[in-house]
Amino acid sequence: MQSVQADDIIKEKELNPINYFLNYELTKEYNLIFLGVEASFTLIDFLLFFSSFLLGFVFALFFLIFAVAVLQKIFSRYEFEFNTDEYTITKYYKFFSYFRFRLRTISFGEVEEFLLSNHETGKALFSKGMENKEWFTFDIMTENGYIRLVKSDKEELDEVYEIFRELEEKLDIYFKFKVEFIEPLK
Numbered sequence: 797m798q799s800v801q802a803d804d805i806i807k808e809k810e811l812n813p814i815n816y817f818l819n820y821e822l823t824k825e826y827n828l829i830f831l832g833v834e835a836s837f838t839l840i841d842f843l844l845f846f847s848s849f850l851l852g853f854v855f856a857l858f859f860l861i862f863a864v865a866v867l868q869k870i871f872s873r874y875e876f877e878f879n880t881d882e883y884t885i886t887k888y889y890k891f892f893s894y895f896r897f898r899l900r901t902i903s904f905g906e907v908e909e910f911l912l913s914n915h916e917t918g919k920a921l922f923s924k925g926m927e928n929k930e931w932f933t934f935d936i937m938t939e940n941g942y943i944r945l946v947k948s949d950k951e952e953l954d955e956v957y958e959i960f961r962e963l964e965e966k967l968d969i970y971f972k973f974k975v976e977f978i979e980p981l982k
Contacts, residue, residue: 874899876945878967885936887943900943908937909972912960916947917978932956 820833868891875888875896883904889897912934920929932953936943946956964973 874945878963880967880970883970885943902938902943904970906938906940907971908939909974910960910963910967911935911937911942911974911976912956913976914978915976934960 820831823830871893872889872891875890877884877886877888879886885902885904885907886898887900889899891897912932914930914932916931916933917929918931919926930950932948932950933944934946934956936945946959948956960973960975
């Protein structure tokens with residue numbers, strides 16, 4: 797009785813193949829029978845896959861943003877070009893040592909002074925809460941703002957001072973160089 801029903805279903809499938817979603821392949825060899833059946837795909841499966849795709853996309857997007865931020869911090873640097881022929885200072889952003897973008901160009905006439913200071917000193921967030929942190933900056937003070945050359949903490953002050961002295965030695969005929977430290981907060 798079962799074979800009659802199976803034959804009826806097979807005949808109906810041949811006449812109207814659209815009503816059936818089960819796709820299979822049956823091959824027979826001498827001592828081997830192979831049956832391959834496609835898994836059924838229901839609306840619940842689709843909703844689960846789609847929601848997983850959306851969640852994965854969102855988390856992947858956050859991971860991608862994080863990865864780009866880390867790469868940008870590790871492999872980027874700012875470069876400054878002091879052109880004494882054209883009397884300009886150009887600030888570049890360099891990424892991966894291959895890509896270089898010009899951010900800003902100013903003339904020597906716009907520069908008021910080069911300032912080494914600790915004006916950025918103030919409260920910073922640490923694991924114990926807000927604590928005083930002393931920051932040292934080396935800036936180009938212009939008529940309408942400043943251009944930051946270096947910002948560092950106390951451990952790197954010697955290197956910042958060395959950069960200050962070298963630039964002062966080479967550019968002192970063009971600019972005024974000034975060191976200004978305020979008493980840090982306790």
